[in-house]
Amino acid sequence: MKITLAETAAKLKAANKILLTAHVNPDGDAIGASLAMLQILREMGKTAQVYIDDKIPTNFSVMPFEEEIRRPREDETFDADLLVILDTAPDRIGNVQKLTDAPILNIDHHVTNKEAIGDWYIEADAAATCEIVFKLCHELGAQITRNIAVCLYTGLATDTGFFNYSNTKPATLRAAAELVELGVQPNLISEQLEKRSFRDVKIMSAAVLTTKLFYNGKVAGMFIGEELQRKVDNTEGLIDLIRVIDTVDVAFLIKSTAENVCRVSLRSKMTEVSNIAKRLGGGGHIRAAGCTINKSFDEAKQILIRTIGEYMLENGYLRPAEYEDREEISLADYELPDNV
Ligand code: AMP
Ligand code: MN
Ligand code: MN
Numbered sequence: 436m437k438i439t440l441a442e443t444a445a446k447l448k449a450a451n452k453i454l455l456t457a458h459v460n461p462d463g464d465a466i467g468a469s470l471a472m473l474q475i476l477r478e479m480g481k482t483a484q485v486y487i488d489d490k491i492p493t494n495f496s497v498m499p500f501e502e503e504i505r506r507p508r509e510d511e512t513f514d515a516d517l518l519v520i521l522d523t524a525p526d527r528i529g530n531v532q533k534l535t536d537a538p539i540l541n542i543d544h545h546v547t548n549k550e551a552i553g554d555w556y557i558e559a560d561a562a563a564t565c566e567i568v569f570k571l572c573h574e575l576g577a578q579i580t581r582n583i584a585v586c587l588y589t590g591l592a593t594d595t596g597f598f599n600y601s602n603t604k605p606a607t608l609r610a611a612a613e614l615v616e617l618g619v620q621p622n623l624i625s626e627q628l629e630k631r632s633f634r635d636v637k638i639m640s641a642a643v644l645t646t647k648l649f650y651n652g653k654v655a656g657m658f659i660g661e662e663l664q665r666k667v668d669n670t671e672g673l674i675d676l677i678r679v680i681d682t683v684d685v686a687f688l689i690k691s692t693a694e695n696v697c698r699v700s701l702r703s704k705m706t707e708v709s710n711i712a713k714r715l716g717g718g719g720h721i722r723a724a725g726c727t728i729n730k731s732f733d734e735a736k737q738i739l740i741r742t743i744g745e746y747m748l749e750n751g752y753l754r755p756a757e758y759e760d761r762e763e764i765s766l767a768d769y770e771l772p773d774n775v
Contacts, residue, residue, distance in 0.1 A: 436554050439556070443574075443581070444571060447575065448479070448575070450516050450551055452516050453516070453517045453519055454531075456488075457528070459498065462522075463589045466586075468522055468564040471583050472485075474582060484503065495628075502671070507530045512533075514532040514535070515537040517538060519539075519542065520543050522563075523546065524540075524548040533725065538551025542555075543564060544631050554582050562607040563595065565588075569587050584614040585614075585624065586613070591611050592621070592624060602720065613759055644767045645767070650757050651712055653683060654683065657689070659673075670688065685701065686701070686743065687701050695731055696726065697728045699727070700723075701724045701725060702723050705752060708724040711742060712725055715739070
């Protein structure tokens with residue numbers, strides 16, 4: 436049932452043992468919202484625990500209590516009276532769903548989250564789930580400690596591309612300002628999140644070289660095949676390196692994460708990539724979305740490029756002649772002019 440923020444707060448107050456979770460392939464918002472909720476609920480005297488069914492990228496250790504996040508083991512159970520699912524619809528939490536049969540409270544900001552079960556508070560206008568949790572703190576009358584502020588700020592910053600994307604609203608910046616007043620140091624958080632090993636920078640450059648342009652340069656793609664995927668620790672932010680190409684509307688990154696499993700990220704300047712992701716069984720936001728294609732890397736690539744082209748043609752983002760322009764321009768073969 437759809438509920439209000441006040442009802443969401445009441446559900447949390449009424450619960451005692453709360454299992455918190457967020458989506459697999461977790462990002463700063465998923466982890467930030469979970470860890471902020473963990474601290475708020477414990478402050479309220481509740482038993483609370485975060486489970487996420489995935490590896491937590493090392494950069495996110497900037498958030499306090501990150502080491503408390505557990506990954507469900509085979510046949511493990513957790514005694515809870517409420518399961519709070521953050522930053523995703525309930526279908527992307529992996530094996531956390533096996534931990535408990537407790538009623539679900541879903542707090543999210545994805546426009547594609549329509550299949551909610553249990554009770555849900557979905558605010559598609561919020562830049563991040565952390566923006567909703569920030570409001571929830573006020574609703575609960577909870578004190579935002581510096582540690583909580585760091586988690587919430589990290590979620591706001593990562594989901595807005597450090598307050599660059601179109602989801603950055605006055606309310607987002609006001610929340611960020613309040614969090615900075617509470618002791619967050621934005622420079623330290625970005626430094627931690629941007630940190631890469633020398634090896635990873637080298638691998639990033641190899642990833643950038645896989646870039647190809649399609650459809651008259653309006654689409655750019657980066658290809659992290661099996662071999663590259665084994666070497667790279669962190670693909671976060673890679674897509675932003677090609678999103679900036681002047682001719683590009685839609686940027687994608689496809690990576691082979693297991694046999695016949697390919698993870699896709701989509702970003703855009705105009706096209707509603709959430710609709711493209713939906714056609715491929717995924718979801719997300721208008722200008723940042725994703726999906727998983729359960730096919731071989733080569734098949735998944737073809738399906739993805741075709742689906743992007745078809746959607747853009749149908750919706751006027753590509754002219755028919757551009758759609759027919761199947762020439763792929765590879766960055767690896769692109770010769771710089773002599774004077775560069
Ligand atoms: P990413 O490219 O992984 O940063 O994801 C971009 C946005 O799309 C994030 O808000 C994700 O939560 C969302 N997203 C990614 N993959 C999926 C999926 N398979 N289903 C629904 N939403 C997704
Ligand atoms: Mn997320
Ligand atoms: Mn989010």
